[in-house]
Amino acid sequence: MLEFLLTLACSAALGFVLWKVHVPGGMMIGAIIAAAALNITTDLASMPYAAKLAAQTIAGAFIGVSISRDDLRHLPRLIRPLAVLLGCYMAVCLVTGFIIWRVSSLDLMTALMSCVPGGMSDVPIIAADMGADAPKVAVLHFVRMALGISLFPSLIRAIDARARAHENAAGEGQPAPAASDAPAGNQKARQPKWAFPLCLAVAFGGGWLVRLTGIPAGTLVGSLLSTMLLRLKFGLGFLPPPVKKLAQAFSGAYIGCSVGYSDLLELRLLILPAVLIVVAFGLNCFCTGHFLHKHFGFERKMSMLAATPAGATDMALISSDIGVEDPDLVVLQILRMVCVILIFPQVISLIVSLAG
Numbered sequence: 001m002l003e004f005l006l007t008l009a010c011s012a013a014l015g016f017v018l019w020k021v022h023v024p025g026g027m028m029i030g031a032i033i034a035a036a037a038l039n040i041t042t043d044l045a046s047m048p049y050a051a052k053l054a055a056q057t058i059a060g061a062f063i064g065v066s067i068s069r070d071d072l073r074h075l076p077r078l079i080r081p082l083a084v085l086l087g088c089y090m091a092v093c094l095v096t097g098f099i100i101w102r103v104s105s106l107d108l109m110t111a112l113m114s115c116v117p118g119g120m121s122d123v124p125i126i127a128a129d130m131g132a133d134a135p136k137v138a139v140l141h142f143v144r145m146a147l148g149i150s151l152f153p154s155l156i157r158a159i160d161a162r163a164r165a166h167e168n169a170a171g172e173g174q175p176a177p178a179a180s181d182a183p184a185g186n187q188k189a190r191q192p193k194w195a196f197p198l199c200l201a202v203a204f205g206g207g208w209l210v211r212l213t214g215i216p217a218g219t220l221v222g223s224l225l226s227t228m229l230l231r232l233k234f235g236l237g238f239l240p241p242p243v244k245k246l247a248q249a250f251s252g253a254y255i256g257c258s259v260g261y262s263d264l265l266e267l268r269l270l271i272l273p274a275v276l277i278v279v280a281f282g283l284n285c286f287c288t289g290h291f292l293h294k295h296f297g298f299e300r301k302m303s304m305l306a307a308t309p310a311g312a313t314d315m316a317l318i319s320s321d322i323g324v325e326d327p328d329l330v331v332l333q334i335l336r337m338v339c340v341i342l343i344f345p346q347v348i349s350l351i352v353s354l355a356g
Contacts, residue, residue: 003046010034011253012246019245027245028124029142031252032135036259047254052128053207053219055251059122060223061203062244063341065237066334067228074331081296082335085307086343088288089117089336093344094351096280100273105266106136108355112348114140115277117309118340125251126220126345134255136270143274144281148309152285156304159286163300191238199237202226221342228338281309299324306332 011031018026039045097112104111113127114137123141128134206226211218231237289304298306302324 003044004048007035007038007045007047007253007257008249010038011256012249015245015249015252027248028138028252031249032138032256032259035253035256036135036264037256039257039259040261040264045253045257047250047257049254051250052125052254053211055247055254056125056129056219057203057207057223058200058239058243058247059119059125059251060207060220060341061199061227061237062239062247063122063338064203064224064227064229065199065231065239067231067338069232071331071334072232074328075335078328078332078335081292081298081306082332082339084291084296085288085332085336086339088284088307089340090344090347092280092284093117093348096276097348100276103276104273105269106133106273109348109352110136111273112351113137113345114273115280116340116344116348117144117281117336118344119337122220122341124255126341128255128258129219130345130349135259136266138252138255139267139270140274140277144277144309147278148281152282152308153305156285156289156301156308159304160301191236195236195238196240199227199230199239202230215346224338224341285309298328302329305329306336 011034013030014034015027015030018030020026023029035045035047093112093115097108097115100106100114101108101111106114109130110127110132113123113130113132116123116126118126118141124134124138127137203223203226207219207221207223210222210225215221227237285304285307288307289300292298292303292306293300296303305324306329
């Protein structure tokens with residue numbers, strides 16, 4: 001028990017520091033580093049399997065309660081763009097994953113899970129549950145997410161400015177942005193005090209039931225679906241932000257506890273996979289964004305942001321900084337996140353089982 005409390009305290013402390021200095025995924029990254037350092041230097045790190053299940057449940061619940069009726073009202077006219085996004089992401093994930101598997105020391109499951117365009121808080125947890133090397137998955141997702149947040153928006157703004165200058169010089173008109181009738185803001189309805197414990201109970205119950213089916217990431221999938229139904233059917237579903245941070249600390253500590261000295265020496269072998277992932281998702285961002293711009297009438301910057309390899313929350317915060325405030329962007333990112341979590345692990349599990 002003392003080892004568990006020590007591990008959690010160290011993980012939460014360093015995670016909090018990195019989060020406060022605005023490191024992308026700072027709480028989880030800090031927890032991984034702290035738990036790994038404790039494990040390597042003292043061998044005292046300890047985190048029970050139940051911590052991982054709790055982190056999966058809470059991660060799924062946060063995604064589930066983020067889905068609103070407004071998101072569903074936007075769905076009919078966003079189905080085709082969403083299908084294009086998911087199809088391109090799936091192709092990039094599988095092709096890049098197989099290349100990484102062939103040119104690196106990563107096993108197939110780890111290589112493919114490292115290329116899943118999901119959240120930093122979700123994918124490493126699922127990867128650990130599916131038998132992948134979770135610390136390596138977490139490192140590669142951190143690289144993708146960090147560049148997606150720090151580099152891609154600047155590149156998108158520069159590319160859009162250059163394209164506009166070229167079109168103006170050529171006398172070409174701009175395609176009209178897609179119309180949007182959604183409100184500029186989306187305020188959450190006031191929740192009763194018992195909404196939080198109810199949401200937790202539904203999340204843990206749904207996660208436990210789906211986990212019994214044996215499907216990959218069943219705990220997270222069950223939690224996501226049950227809380228989404230609670231939110232849409234009854235308008236209930238609330239989890240305070242500190243709960244998510246605690247779940248990230250649990251998840252990061254669990255992953256960090258599995259890191260040994262030999263794993264630390266192997267991190268240098270992740271340079272090539274990281275470069276391949278960044279290049280692949282970069283090309284996908286600009287090529288898919290161009291396709292959405294030309295065929296669905298979205299504004300160029302909005303199209304590329306929709307295909308940016310970062311999280312829905314990150315894009316919602318970043319988009320306004322470069323002049324994009326279309327609610328469709330947030331809806332696309334949220335739907336992409338939900339579909340990726342529900343579909344990609346199942347496809348990857350099937351492929352790995354077929355590959356032997």
